[in-house]
Amino acid sequence: MQPIIDQHINKDSHLMSDEHRSYLSMGKQFASHSHVNHSKLEYSRGNIHNNTAESFSATFKRAQIGVFHFMSTKHLSRYLNEFGFRWENRVAEKKRTNSGKTKIVMKPIPIIDMLIILIMRLSGIRMRRTKAWGIEEITPKLAFKL
Secondary structure, three states: OHHHHHHHOOOOOEEEEOOOHHHHHHHHHOOEEEEOOHHHOOOOEOOEOOHHHHHHHHHHHHHHHHHHOOOOOOOHHHHHHHHHHHHHOEEEEEEEOOOOOEEEEEEEOOHHHHHHHHHHHHOOOEEEEOOOOOEEEEOOOOOOOO
């Protein structure tokens, strides 16, 4: 796990985790580290929690079971990018529960807004199907060198 952390996570970050031993030693590499103790039924303490990571992971696992069924290692980054896109493009909505309490529920943005964002991000990217029905990314060739 260490090479992935070194490559993708800024060491100036505040790491929030549960009490697992590997996270406790890993936390020393970051600007600060706070953790909750699930074994003592502590799931949040003020702004300290790991609910965001657990929620993203649960959403990804539900999609794997319910929609995709199989995710190849070759295209795993594409699946993760899709879920990262969905995660980033949500809006908070207040809902009232049956007991009368108010809670915040995250909903996807309207589909037309999502399509506009996708079109803007995909500018310059080309992909096509291979003869074996795989996906191939085509790098555009420049007419001149920059």
